[in-house]
Amino acid sequence: MALRDERVTLAHGGGGKAMRDLIEEVFTSVFQPDGMEDQARLVSEALQQPGARLAMTTDSFVVDPVEFPGGDIGKIAVCGTVNDLAVGGARPLWLSAAFIIEEGTEIALLRRIVASMKAEAVAAGVRIVTGDTKVVGRGSADKVFVTTAGVGVIPPGRDLMAGHVRPGDVAIVNGVLGDHGAAIMAARGDMALSAEIPSDCQGLGHLMEAVLAACPNVRAARDATRGGVASALNEIAEAAGCGIEIEETALPLRTEVKGMCEILGLDPLYLANEGTLVLFVPEAEAEAALAAMRSVKAGQGATIIGKATGGQAGRVTMRTLFGGARIVDMLVGEQLPRIC
Structure with missing residues (x-):
């Protein structure tokens, strides 16, 4: 083992032997890319299907604390x-x-973070095929920031878009x-919260495959990350030009989450999720979608929360416990920084 530093x-980060030792012993020994070229060379039979399309996304992660x-x-x-x-099909x-x-x-x-990434990649059926490292001085970052890009294949016949949602479709x-x-709030320890609530962080690829196999007419799906389910619903309502009622x-x-929100004056609809999605399907396929989702570990708590309506375009409303209604707007500002 050449890397002896703690x-x-x-x-x-200097480009010499120390950098090579860090990359080889911490990163490539775990991710095991094909070769050490300056680019990954991607081959898949899925790309050979007539009508198949590539999908690509990118994101940066700066969560605090880095372990929770x-x-x-x-x-x-x-x-x-x-x-x-996955939510795009x-x-x-x-x-x-x-x-x-x-x-x-x-x-x-770093070793714990890399091991965690490898385990999740294996569970999701993806490979981490290329990457980069940079080292910055003390105070120029907070331990470690990660930027990822992902590439997938959309099989022929799939066309999930928020604009496809129609009045009468069911939200799950x-x-x-x-x-x-x-x-994250509890883990930061600066609010004297005693509850230890685990994050819902999980991959949703297998869940989406199960739903798409059972329900060929899935309209759209969004993962409810920053801004929570409220923001996801507002984005869908605006793109579809319809109303949504939950x-x-x-x-x-x-x-525990409900109690924390009551104490701190927060609305759980705006709290971030890292393993929760909202899905719209025609009402006739709702039960099939629920059954498919509940057949997968990530979807065992699947439930219908509302539907798309012919109401005011782009407006999300909630029928309250007392039978009234209130508007559910997009999140304004940042409810909690550095959550992902």
């Missing part, structure tokens, strides 16, 4: 990128990963809302 130094109950920055980086592809295949590492970061922490979520945002009594929330 912490990252500026030499590990239910995940870490590496797990979020893989799951978040896989999910952005793509089968995720390849990821890239670039790391901005602060001088002084523990090598052991795959599980409880707000767990990730609540987990039922407060149908919203799946942990008691």
Whole structure:
């Protein structure tokens, strides 16, 4: 083992032997890319199908703290990128990963993050095929930032878009809302919160494949990350030019999350999720969609929360516990910074 340092130094970003040792022992020994060229060469039989299309996404991750109950920055980086592809109907295949590492970061922490990324990539059926590392001075970053890009293939016949949602379509979520945002708040320890809530961070590729196999007319799906399910619904309503109505009594929330929101004056509809999506299907396929989602671990809590309506275009409303209605707007500003 050539890498004997316990912490990252500026030499590990200098392009010499120290950098090579860091890359080989921490990153490529785990990710095992094909060769060490300056680019990945991608081959898949899925690309040979007539009508198949490539899908690509990219995201950066700066979560604080970098490790928290239910995940870490590496797990979020893989799951978040896989999910952005999957909700568009793509089968995720390849990821890239670039790391901005602060001088002084523990090598052991990097190893844990990389191991977490590898485990999630295997679970999702994707490969991390290329990447990069940069080291910056103390105070120029916060331990480690990760940027990922993902490439997948959309099989022929799939065309999921928010604009396809029509009045009467049913809105379904795959599980409880707000767990990730609540987990990060609790993990930071600056609000004297005693609850240890695990993040919902998980890949949704297998869930989407199960739903698409059972329901050929899935309209659209969005993962409810920053801005929560409220922002996802508003984006869909605006793109579709229809209204959306949800039922407060149908919203799946942990008691701990609901209690935390009541104490802090937060709305759980705006709390971030990292393994929760909202899906729209025709009403006739709703039960089939629920059954398909519940057949997969990531969808065992699937439930209908509302429907698209012919109401005011772009407006989301919620039928409250007391039978009234209130508008659910997009999140304004930042409810909680550095969550993903």
